[in-house]
Amino acid sequence: MLEQFHVPEDLAVRVEPEALRNMATSLFQKVGVPQDDASLAADVLVTADLRGVDSHGVSNMLRSYIRGYNEGTINPNPVWNIERQSPSTATIDCDAGLGVIMGPKAMEIAIEKAKNVGLGMVTMKNSGHMGMVSYYAMLALKHDMIGVAMTAAGPSVLPTFGSELRLGTNPIAVAAPAGKDHPFVLDIATSVVAGNKISLARRIGSLIPGGFIADMEGTPIMEEGPLPERYRNLPMGSTRVLGSHKGYGLASVVEILCGILSGGGYAFSPESLAHPKGHYRHMVAAYRIDAFTDANEFKGLMDEWMQGLKDTPTAPGHDRVLVPGQPEHESELDRGEKGIPLHPEVIQWFQDISKELEVPYLL
Amino acid sequence: MLEQFHVPEDLAVRVEPEALRNMATSLFQKVGVPQDDASLAADVLVTADLRGVDSHGVSNMLRSYIRGYNEGTINPNPVWNIERQSPSTATIDCDAGLGVIMGPKAMEIAIEKAKNVGLGMVTMKNSGHMGMVSYYAMLALKHDMIGVAMTAAGPSVLPTFGSELRLGTNPIAVAAPAGKDHPFVLDIATSVVAGNKISLARRIGSLIPGGFIADMEGTPIMEEGPLPERYRNLPMGSTRVLGSHKGYGLASVVEILCGILSGGGYAFSPESLAHPKGHYRHMVAAYRIDAFTDANEFKGLMDEWMQGLKDTPTAPGHDRVLVPGQPEHESELDRGEKGIPLHPEVIQWFQDISKELEVPYLL
Numbered sequence: 001m002l003e004q005f006h007v008p009e010d011l012a013v014r015v016e017p018e019a020l021r022n023m024a025t026s027l028f029q030k031v032g033v034p035q036d037d038a039s040l041a042a043d044v045l046v047t048a049d050l051r052g053v054d055s056h057g058v059s060n061m062l063r064s065y066i067r068g069y070n071e072g073t074i075n076p077n078p079v080w081n082i083e084r085q086s087p088s089t090a091t092i093d094c095d096a097g098l099g100v101i102m103g104p105k106a107m108e109i110a111i112e113k114a115k116n117v118g119l120g121m122v123t124m125k126n127s128g129h130m131g132m133v134s135y136y137a138m139l140a141l142k143h144d145m146i147g148v149a150m151t152a153a154g155p156s157v158l159p160t161f162g163s164e165l166r167l168g169t170n171p172i173a174v175a176a177p178a179g180k181d182h183p184f185v186l187d188i189a190t191s192v193v194a195g196n197k198i199s200l201a202r203r204i205g206s207l208i209p210g211g212f213i214a215d216m217e218g219t220p221i222m223e224e225g226p227l228p229e230r231y232r233n234l235p236m237g238s239t240r241v242l243g244s245h246k247g248y249g250l251a252s253v254v255e256i257l258c259g260i261l262s263g264g265g266y267a268f269s270p271e272s273l274a275h276p277k278g279h280y281r282h283m284v285a286a287y288r289i290d291a292f293t294d295a296n297e298f299k300g301l302m303d304e305w306m307q308g309l310k311d312t313p314t315a316p317g318h319d320r321v322l323v324p325g326q327p328e329h330e331s332e333l334d335r336g337e338k339g340i341p342l343h344p345e346v347i348q349w350f351q352d353i354s355k356e357l358e359v360p361y362l363l
Numbered sequence: 364m365l366e367q368f369h370v371p372e373d374l375a376v377r378v379e380p381e382a383l384r385n386m387a388t389s390l391f392q393k394v395g396v397p398q399d400d401a402s403l404a405a406d407v408l409v410t411a412d413l414r415g416v417d418s419h420g421v422s423n424m425l426r427s428y429i430r431g432y433n434e435g436t437i438n439p440n441p442v443w444n445i446e447r448q449s450p451s452t453a454t455i456d457c458d459a460g461l462g463v464i465m466g467p468k469a470m471e472i473a474i475e476k477a478k479n480v481g482l483g484m485v486t487m488k489n490s491g492h493m494g495m496v497s498y499y500a501m502l503a504l505k506h507d508m509i510g511v512a513m514t515a516a517g518p519s520v521l522p523t524f525g526s527e528l529r530l531g532t533n534p535i536a537v538a539a540p541a542g543k544d545h546p547f548v549l550d551i552a553t554s555v556v557a558g559n560k561i562s563l564a565r566r567i568g569s570l571i572p573g574g575f576i577a578d579m580e581g582t583p584i585m586e587e588g589p590l591p592e593r594y595r596n597l598p599m600g601s602t603r604v605l606g607s608h609k610g611y612g613l614a615s616v617v618e619i620l621c622g623i624l625s626g627g628g629y630a631f632s633p634e635s636l637a638h639p640k641g642h643y644r645h646m647v648a649a650y651r652i653d654a655f656t657d658a659n660e661f662k663g664l665m666d667e668w669m670q671g672l673k674d675t676p677t678a679p680g681h682d683r684v685l686v687p688g689q690p691e692h693e694s695e696l697d698r699g700e701k702g703i704p705l706h707p708e709v710i711q712w713f714q715d716i717s718k719e720l721e722v723p724y725l726l
Binding site: 237314 | 446447448449450451452453454479480481482483484486509521522523524525526527529535537539547549551555556572574575577580581582599600601604605606608609611612613615616618619620623624625626628629631632650651652654655656657660661664665667668671672675676677678679680681683684685686687
């Protein structure tokens with residue numbers, strides 16, 4: 001489904017990842033972010049673009065972040081603070097710093113703790129948006145650790161049987177290293193579909209499959225049809241019969257581990273609703289593999305198991321079974337070589353914002 | 364959906380939980396399980412019955428476990444062994460001991476580690492069936508900890524786009540304490556539906572909703588209809604469009620954390636296929652709440668958040684929004700008072716097995 005988001009090949013302007021990274025870094029610096037943090041934020045965005053997750057790359061998110069800094073809803077110089085910690089845990093008050101910048105810092109703390117005692121888990125409150133959550137999970141890989149990351153956002157999804165929004169799309173990411181093969185990387189929203197997938201359907205006027213959305217009263221729409229003017233997002237599973245209580249339950253777990261455990265509140269709490277852009281809650285964790293088993297044996301077994309999954313005979317109409325992280329890995333190879341395809345409209349935005357902020361145009 | 368599994372009220376024979384516990388304990392002892400372990404196993408089963416999870420209670424599982432002990436596929440006196448550990452982690456070789464008995468022991472180790480360093484996580488290999496996984500997660504509650512438990516079983520579910528079984532139903536459980544309210548307890552398979560829900564549909568001849576199963580070639584059957592003779596189980600999400608890659612991905616995470624991380628292999632590995640009953644892999648974990656935030660504040664926030672979820676206005680045709688663990692909590696109150704309803708056929712089995720094994724009949 002990734003390709004649904006991609007710029008049509010005939011329109012795409014291919015841009016060097018390095019140029020995009022430098023451009024994004026300059027823009028972050030111009031709105032007041034210190035250089036190291038600006039590079040970090042740029043790397044999170046460009047990594048999303050490289051991995052084919054365009055919805056979380058520069059085209060969608062950079063504009064929103066720049067706007068947030070300009071409006072003062074995101075703090076470019078947060079005085080973040082570890083509020084409480086133990087040998088394996090920490091809770092960070094992010095002081096409205098962008099999640100994309102705070103995430104790597106928190107994950108480094110989790111990794112350090114895992115080095116010392118086997119596991120590390122860090123919860124984060126009062127933070128901005130986190131972008132592609134698998135970025136933070138993947139930071140564990142080079143340390144031969146399993147990485148976990150999740151983020152709790154504002155209310156945009158119904159609970160099962162409900163008619164009002166109570167949970168965010170609350171994605172969960174898990175990354176685990178393999179030996180010769182690419183790493184296993186899962187990164188999924190706990191809603192049926194990402195919100196921007198539905199916006200795209202509106203833009204191109206395509207029909208919406210049954211099970212994607214509910215009507216405004218909360219009843220799941222189970223027949224394919226045109227997108228209604230207004231609608232509600234459903235938790236993964238779509239209906240109770242097909243398991244929407246599972247999506248709702250997993251979104252709730254994300255809320256507990258990110259929001260309640262950090263003391264940062266929950267999606268529909270008054271504080272969250274008052275400061276939507278500076279009130280995301282996150283959790284990142286690292287598990288040291290050799291605290292459980294030999295790391296090389298683990299990676300060998302990962303190779304063997306993932307190959308077995310890839311070798312699964314396919315259902316009619318499909319030519320291969322994929323492993324989580326495989327399409328993103330293939331995109332990374334392809335775009336690393338050919339450049340990142342941007343829509344001309346995004347290129348235009350870069351030109352405009354460069355002029356507006358008086359930053360050299362680098363693409 | 365819980366009620367689908369329940370014995371029709373007019374047939375049900377109500378049995379005292381304590382009598383059922385004693386009866387199950389005697390039977391476990393008779394097949395060679397030491398008394399303490401037998402009580403533990405009985406408590407896991409009867410807790411499932413009390414919580415309305417009949418599929419994992421005495422009626423379904425006790426018979427299977429007794430058979431396993433008699434056939435020698437489960438070891439009544441396992442010499443289990445911590446193969447590797449760190450301040451927050453351990454890996455246990457269960458020596459083919461029943462998961463239901465090994466689970467509480469492993470969780471006690473995880474809790475002890477969490478007391479010391481904040482988090483504890485224990486992986487387990489070479490184990491028997493684990494029953495209702497939320498039992499182990501809930502052991503964390505009285506310590507003001509969040510509990511996690513998962514188990515990786517033999518292949519019974521398709522990967523997205525595949526036509527052969529590669530993953531177990533691989534359930535995930537998470538338990539978190541509230542203050543005045545009942546605890547939050549999520550316990551979900553990563554497949555669309557539990558296998559025995561489909562068997563039940565066959566028994567009562569009811570139609571199967573679209574999205575429940577795939578045909579033998581791996582194509583999801585999206586129209587309601589009669590249950591075909593042979594079929595395949597789908598991962599949560601049913602189809603790629605509705606998110607089956609998420610169910611497949613979560614089942615894979617369970618396989619990694621339980622099977623690969625313990626060194627215990629994976630669902631379709633030759634060792635697993637050779638010893639299906641003694642080759643389950645599990646993971647249990649405990650997170651100490653006050654390693655992150657004040658435990659009373661956490662529980663107060665849980666109360667507030669869960670009440671907010673319960674107060675969500677409902678969609679037409681539904682009279683309330685439930686929180687994970689709420690129906691099970693209500694069942695526990697009801698059955699604790701009125702007794703556990705058993706089918707006359709199960710009562711008959713208890714009478715027969717009592718005679719066969721020369722154990723006093725206690726119900």
